[in-house]
Amino acid sequence: MKIVVIGGSGHIGSFLVPRLVRSGHEVISITRGTSAAYIDAREWQQVRQVTADRAKEDREGTFGDRVAGLGADVVVDLLCFTLESATALVNSLRGEAGHLLHCGSIWRYGASRKLPISEGSHSTAEPLDEYGIQKRDIARMLKEETADGGLVTTSLHPGHIVGPGWHPVGPLGNFDPSVWERISAGQPLQIPGGGTELMHHVHADDLAQAFEKAIDRREAAAGEDFNIVAPSALTVRGYLEIAASWFGQEPHSDMVSWDDFRETTTPEHADTSWAHLSRNHCVSIEKAKALLGYAPRYEPEQAVRESVQWLIKNNKLHVESPIMA
Numbered sequence: 001m002k003i004v005v006i007g008g009s010g011h012i013g014s015f016l017v018p019r020l021v022r023s024g025h026e027v028i029s030i031t032r033g034t035s036a037a038y039i040d041a042r043e044w045q046q047v048r049q050v051t052a053d054r055a056k057e058d059r060e061g062t063f064g065d066r067v068a069g070l071g072a073d074v075v076v077d078l079l080c081f082t083l084e085s086a087t088a089l090v091n092s093l094r095g096e097a098g099h100l101l102h103c104g105s106i107w108r109y110g111a112s113r114k115l116p117i118s119e120g121s122h123s124t125a126e127p128l129d130e131y132g133i134q135k136r137d138i139a140r141m142l143k144e145e146t147a148d149g150g151l152v153t154t155s156l157h158p159g160h161i162v163g164p165g166w167h168p169v170g171p172l173g174n175f176d177p178s179v180w181e182r183i184s185a186g187q188p189l190q191i192p193g194g195g196t197e198l199m200h201h202v203h204a205d206d207l208a209q210a211f212e213k214a215i216d217r218r219e220a221a222a223g224e225d226f227n228i229v230a231p232s233a234l235t236v237r238g239y240l241e242i243a244a245s246w247f248g249q250e251p252h253s254d255m256v257s258w259d260d261f262r263e264t265t266t267p268e269h270a271d272t273s274w275a276h277l278s279r280n281h282c283v284s285i286e287k288a289k290a291l292l293g294y295a296p297r298y299e300p301e302q303a304v305r306e307s308v309q310w311l312i313k314n315n316k317l318h319v320e321s322p323i324m325a
Contacts, residue, residue: 007079015208038165064092108136146223163204164310173276184319188252192261203303
């Protein structure tokens with residue numbers, strides 16, 4: 001099949017594009033042309049590269065027609081953040097492509113009420129920010145499009161994406177590199193809240209696997225939405241204990257209020273921690289396993305460890321002691 005991947009050099013595309021090439025597909029990657037893929041693979045030599053500024057072309061109303069003009073059987077959209085942009089692409093692809101797959105987010109769910117969270121359940125409150133609202137609305141639009149006999153669509157909703165090449169969401173629910181420095185040195189962390197809040201990561205290659213399986217099982221995936229995460233979620237305290245053990249350290253922490261926590265870090269890191277931990281997400285992958293055959297290879301701590309090891313090896317993160325074998 002001819003497959004277009006929008007955002008082919010990003011977190012997910014870096015793993016998905018080589019997978020699709022290895023499976024024998026003709027792949028076209030659409031990017032802004034400003035960065036290379038996170039993972040260097042020989043399969044990229046067989047990929048056609050198309051440069052496009054989606055935001056600009058969306059404003060001009062030309063992006064959807066550009067994608068449709070590539071004549072793909074399947075379009076994988078990894079870089080869509082608004083209902084308006086998603087609707088424009090659907091309108092252009094209707095009757096022109098066989099299957100559109102969209103990357104959503106578990107942030108389409110608000111704060112947890114009952115765990116684990118399943119697709120279509122009422123286990124959460126409404127989304128907490130504009131990003132989550134848009135992802136929820138896009139998923140609803142896509143389901144309605146397919147149910148009404150239009151374009152065949154599927155939406156996949158990842159947790160906190162982890163992989164070599166970028167900083168993972170850390171034990172405090174943010175991207176502060178000093179958290180890893182303190183853990184590696186055996187220094188105490190100030191933890192906001194109760195320490196039992198949950199985060200649900202997913203390795204980028206497991207997410208790529210899910211997209212590939214949804215493409216292969218189009219009939220099962222048609223009109224569906226899927227949570228895509230690791231087999232388990234991490235609590236703040238559990239995450240800290242596991243991470244400390246990588247460096248041969250014991251975990252040390254002080255429980256503090258959110259107001260006190262904000263006094264110890266930057267507003268950006270504090271807001272990010274609140275955004276992740278207040279949602280307290282743990283989602284179910286039973287639907288993806290049953291309909292797609294999704295079989296994640298990575299537990300969350302394995303995915304994070306691989307990411308942290310890459311950062312240390314490539315001098316993107318400086319720690320007091322190396323990760324133990």
